[in-house]
Amino acid sequence: MAGTMYGYVRVSTKEQCEDRQLIALQEYSISENKIYMDKLSGKDFNRPQYRRLLRRLRPEDVLVVKSIDRLGRDYDEILNQWRIITKEIQADIVVLDMPLLDTRKAGADLTGTFVADLVLQILSYVAQTERENIRQRQKEGIEAARMRGVQFGRPRKEVPIQFYTLKAEWEKRTITSREAAKQLGIAQDTFLRWAHNR
DSSP states (O other): OOOOEEEEEEEOTTTOOOHHHHHHHHHTTOOGGGEEEEEOOSSOOOOHHHHHHHHHOOTTOEEEESSGGGSOSSHHHHHHHHHIIIIISOOEEEETTOTTOBOOOSTTOOHHHHHHHHHHHHHHHHHHHHHHHHHHHHHHHHHHHHHTTOOOSSOOOOOOTHHHHHHHHHHTTSSOHHHHHHHHTSOHHHHHHHHHHO
């Protein structure tokens, strides 16, 4: 006996546009009362509707999502959820945006599950490699910029002309560093740093 088909939709509170996912699931003949939806930010992954759906899933049920990133915020989480659904619960997953990610199998044929697992592992590897490459490129870019003399952080404050007059007065002890800084509209520490560096 065929299992029940469920759909899952997740949108962040920022984008608020679940229509695209809902339309795709309804076109796939999933009834509205079998679609679970969470409206949460990517950071807050405490998804109540998703947890309800997992409790409802049984062996041979099918979970349909528009895209693979609806299952998790990163590939580690996606792989974990994939394992829970397909191995622990023994339900199937269909990812509409990626037809290869369809674990349904005809009879005893495990090809669907095998290919989907393999594709997911490859996607996970590619995503992880890309994250590492981005970090490496950023590191190399920063190093190259430093070698060209690019300064990072807040731009240094220009030293106003009147600083030198106030510095001379401060050195003669006719004015305190606090009074000099106040006249220049800067912090006392900044005045002292400028005074010691020039």
